[in-house]
Amino acid sequence: MRARRRATANLGATTIDIRLLGPFQVLVGGSPVVLTSSRQRALLATLALAAGRLVSIDALARGVWGETPPAHIRGSLQTYVMRLRRLCGEDTVVTEPDGYRLVVDPSRVDALRFLRALDQAAATTDPAQRRALLTAALATWGGAPLEGVGSPALAAEWGPLLTERHLFAVEQRIDLDTGLVPDARLVAELTDLVAQHPLRESLWERLVRALARSGRRAEALARYAGLRALLADELGVEPGEDLRRLHAELLAADAGPAVHTVPRQLPFDVAGFTGRGAEIAELDRLPPGGASGIVVIEGTAGVGKTSLAVHWSHRVRDRFPGGQLFLDLRGHSAGTPVTPDAALAGFLRALGVAPESVPSTVEERSALLRSRLDGSRTLMLLDNARDADQVRPLLPGSGNLVVVTSRNQLRGLVARDGARRIALRSFDDGDAAALLAGSVGPRRRGARPGGGAARRP
Known part of the structure; x- marks a missing residue:
């Protein structure tokens, strides 16, 4: 207790600086003090990082001995504290009932001074x-x-x-x-x-x-x-x-921005396209770009998904000054489906990117495509998609419209990417009759009322 009272009375009598950022160093009154024992250094560093606050016996034991403390921790600590006082000043280390305290201003410990300055910044x-x-x-x-x-x-x-x-x-x-x-x-x-x-x-x-x-x-x-x-x-x-x-x-x-290529990749329009008035009206209500600029036309094989998508795309192509990109992804064809990296490479070349400038990974190609098409108001038609994973890397970002056809519902694109779905079903009787009439021509159609086919007498 006498040591504690003496240190409290003479608070600040001994100026001690402790440097922990880099090689360990102790200065007492401006003069360096050498601590030859690693445990003495560990003890002083543990006390210094608390800077004037009580450090418990257990915390000191961990700092000095780690997981293998001696049998008599208190006695061993007393010995090292006594040696520290001889080297650094009798008033530098105060004995408390539950541990020890180093009498030092936090600004004299470079690690604490460093952290405080960062907090101020x-x-x-x-x-x-x-x-x-x-x-x-x-x-x-x-x-x-x-x-x-x-x-x-x-x-x-x-x-x-x-x-x-x-x-x-x-x-x-x-x-x-x-x-x-x-x-x-x-x-x-x-x-x-x-x-x-x-x-x-x-x-x-x-x-x-x-x-x-x-x-x-x-x-x-x-x-x-x-x-x-x-x-x-x-x-x-x-x-x-x-x-x-x-x-x-x-x-x-x-x-480089010098090469400005506007792609015009849509297939020929479907000759004599008939019906699908409700679906076309729904497509007409789509925005030309933005966060909701993805639509999935889904339906069974042969129901007419591609014909509808191509025909509607020709109807509205003037709304897309950035051009039109088209690709058959072969998701349900006999051949191998088109991989995202191959699709991206083709689109980038179509947009004027030199082959040697096409990145090597899907992620980089996708990022470059988004950079090229950002805000360009481009129409992208992805036909015959297998799943959302095949489509997602090809999405061009905001300011564009993507039309996807697939036999699957591609719910992942709806849930994660905000795509709209148009479910294409078989023709009703009226559209079927109109389609048949358009396909066989007027000379082979009957003249019976209601547009029905002529029967033999």
């Missing part, structure tokens, strides 16, 4: 002030946290937290530096960072963007290709959605 809405706070906080970073502390438990608990906060702060500061700092400098910094953290995609995304901004587009694409190969080898995954979208944007820019 997150709380401000002024970009210039946030940038200044982040820059000041990052200046305290000295390398891998808790290096040389000698406590696996502390390293496991605090290391990932501090590293993640550091990387996130660096990314924020780089975003705020964009436009204020030369891209070449940002590229150099990001190149070093991705070498240290090769699986952190958010750093790669910023590097690829900085390279593209600085006119090094080919290098940006090469970096993306390198990351894609790395992720495939290490994790068996593709880059995330943000990086894939960025890659598609770069490819679209490489394909």
Whole structure:
């Protein structure tokens, strides 16, 4: 208790600084103090991260010995605390009934000072002030946290937290530096960072963007290709959605706006098309694009789905200045169904993308197609679809209309993508008679009232 009263009375009498961001270091009154024992270092680091708050005996035991504490924990801790007081000052460590407390201002522990500055930066809405706070906080970073502390438990608990906060702060500061700092400098910094953290995609995304901004587009694409190969080898995954979208944007820019191809791929209109007035009226009510610009015409084989879709598409093609794309997906044909990657490659070439600029994966091709068709008011007719998975990668996004024909209901497109369904049934008697009349011609039709076929006498 005498030690506790003495430390409380002389609070702040000994100035101690503890550095945990990088190599472990202790300064007492501005002079370095060497702690040769790893357990002494672990004890001081555990106390320092609490910065003036009580640390229980159990918490200290975990920090110093991990999962294998000695039989007499309190006695062993008393010995190490006594040695710390000799090295750092008698008033630096206070004995409490349930543990110990380090008499230190949190600002004297660089890890806590770093976290507090990041919290202040997150709380401000002024970009210039946030940038200044982040820059000041990052200046305290000295390398891998808790290096040389000698406590696996502390390293496991605090290391990932501090590293993640550091990387996130660096990314924020780089975003705020964009436009204020030369891209070449940002590229150099990001190149070093991705070498240290090769699986952190958010750093790669910023590097690829900085390279593209600085006119090094080919290098940006090469970096993306390198990351894609790395992720495939290490994790068996593709880059995330943000990086894939960025890659598609770069490819679209490489394909260049000079080639402007308006596709006109509709098959010939159906000669003598008859009937289906109700279905055509329903199709006429569809918007030319937008979030609900998908319609599925479903029905059994031979009911006339393709004829209706082609005929209606010819009727309204002037509403689509972006042109018309058509593809038989062969979902229910004798041949092999068309795969999404093959369909996408064909559409991209039809839109003027050079074959060498067509991406290699379905996701990238799909993103590039959406970039090309965004807001273009293009009509896409996908005939004979097998299922929603065959169709979904081909959807061009908002501002366009997709007409799909299928023997299946494609409920996935309805539920997930907002498609409308038109169920096509067999002709009623009136439409059947009109279709027969149109197909056999007037000379072979009977003249009986009601349009019925003439009977032999």
